[in-house]
Amino acid sequence: GAVVSQHPSRVICKSGTSVKIECRSLDFQATTMFWYRQFPKQSLMLMATSNEGSKATYEQGVEKDKFLINHASLTLSTLTVTSAHPEDSSFYICSARAPPYGYTFGSGTRLTVV
């Protein structure tokens, strides 16, 4: 089946630094990638939608300059959390459309900003 590989699985960074999270589709071409944020015991909140070769579309309330999304190829999308602060600590998950299976998810990244 379609697999999305997400790295790193855990990252701890200092406040003010930037962190990059990568999602790669391993056996299919992901023209569209979705990025979610999830707090403990809560649902997934869509942050943005990225399409290969074009600018990402951000959901209302998501800071574009803080959460930079790049989808430069059909197999790689990245989320960079810039100037991270403790309130950015969360679980970030990517997802790609993978017909006919629907949607496939990365394993998630637990970001802790200290």
Added chain:
Amino acid sequence: AQTVTQSQPEMSVQEAETVTLSCTYDTSESDYYLFWYKQPPSRQMILVIRQEAYKQQNATENRFSVNFQKAAKSFSLKISDSQLGDAAMYFCAYTGANSKLTFGKGITLSVRP
């Protein structure tokens, strides 16, 4: 905008018993898909079952089946012969023309041995 509602935050079931998780949704679209996803403690999202709105037949996957009531906009998940490994958070989700997944708040299912 589409909404997905899971009103029960938690449920518990005895091992080997059957449990039903409820989900309702609201949409003006006629063509859409509904999903149930499982998120175990590892937090990996796992597809449990998928239902195409145009199909009248309820989807089934082994011990998992849905009761899809299109007119009532209801999409419940039935888990038969519950196993300890079924313990997880379950999310109901909707997607339509914009291809975005809209999730419900989720329900935490515990399985009693």
